[in-house]
Amino acid sequence: MTIDAHQHFWKYTPTEFGWIDDTMAVIRRDFLPADLERAIADARVEGVISVQARQSVLETAWLLELADQHDFIHGVVGWVALISRTVVDDIGSFAGSKLKGVRHVLQGEPDEYMSRPEFNNGLAELRYHDLAYDVLIVERQLPAATELVDQHPQQTFVLDHLAKPRIRANAISPWRENLREIARRENVFCKISGMVSEADYAAWTPNQLRPYVDVALEAFGPRRLMFGSDWPVCLVACGYRRWADLVREFISQLAPDEQRCILGETAERAYRL
Numbered sequence: 001m002t003i004d005a006h007q008h009f010w011k012y013t014p015t016e017f018g019w020i021d022d023t024m025a026v027i028r029r030d031f032l033p034a035d036l037e038r039a040i041a042d043a044r045v046e047g048v049i050s051v052q053a054r055q056s057v058l059e060t061a062w063l064l065e066l067a068d069q070h071d072f073i074h075g076v077v078g079w080v081a082l083i084s085r086t087v088v089d090d091i092g093s094f095a096g097s098k099l100k101g102v103r104h105v106l107q108g109e110p111d112e113y114m115s116r117p118e119f120n121n122g123l124a125e126l127r128y129h130d131l132a133y134d135v136l137i138v139e140r141q142l143p144a145a146t147e148l149v150d151q152h153p154q155q156t157f158v159l160d161h162l163a164k165p166r167i168r169a170n171a172i173s174p175w176r177e178n179l180r181e182i183a184r185r186e187n188v189f190c191k192i193s194g195m196v197s198e199a200d201y202a203a204w205t206p207n208q209l210r211p212y213v214d215v216a217l218e219a220f221g222p223r224r225l226m227f228g229s230d231w232p233v234c235l236v237a238c239g240y241r242r243w244a245d246l247v248r249e250f251i252s253q254l255a256p257d258e259q260r261c262i263l264g265e266t267a268e269r270a271y272r273l
């Protein structure tokens with residue numbers, strides 16, 4: 001089964017989605033399951049993981065509601081306040097749901113956030129609920145994220161968007177070295193996603209992206225890599241089907257079972273679908 005390990009739903013409001021600037025105007029609208037169902041069918045994708053876009057438990061509850069209504073949503077990576085004293089109850093309140101992981105948007109936080117005791121205490125709860133933790137950072141935060149991972153050897157981590165290398169600048173180091181380092185931890189998985197929006201929206205090319213995918217393949221191997229679309233954010237630079245086809249092309253030299261890992265089985269394992 002082909003699974004898209006990373007997409008978002010939202011009802012657009014300018015205040016809640018201030019990060020969608022004028023260059024991204026094409027995604028200033030609602031994106032709901034009916035839109036995605038058409039896109040994935042066209043791209044031969046059968047299931048998705050919905051990822052939080054706002055830091056709100058109300059959004060987490062809403063995503064879980066959508067997941068209950070739509071079988072093609074296999075899991076949700078939601079947000080809970082990990083630094084809260086009520087974190088155990090907050091996570092417990094989602095027991096029995098399709099919640100498969102938690103994400104706090106670390107790319108907007110100073111590096112010190114990752115060493116805060118409250119944050120680490122909250123994160124330490126996740127494994128008791130079989131929840132993965134999605135790491136959303138930019139490449140310069142990789143060393144701090146590696147230290148975070150080292151505090152939680154039993155926790156499953158999923159690195160979003162290859163840790164956002166500086167594709168627009170065609171920069172590969174020190175991202176490459178730092179990615180290899182974090183990948184030495186077997187409890188870290190990684191998503192091939194979010195690349196076109198780190199490149200020039202209009203001028204990117206497949207050949208520009210390929211070296212980054214090759215580094216990730218070598219560092220993590222197919223058993224710890226998963227395909228994700230980052231739909232609808234990808235639409236600023238690339239249609240859903242074009243991105244899915246491109247990932248298939250990038251991994252076409254791998255053995256069929258390795259391709260199946262990246263296109264679905266890794267997500268099933270990392271998120272315990």
Ligand SMILES: [Zn+2]
Pocket residue numbers: 006007008051194230233
């Ligand atoms: Zn995303």
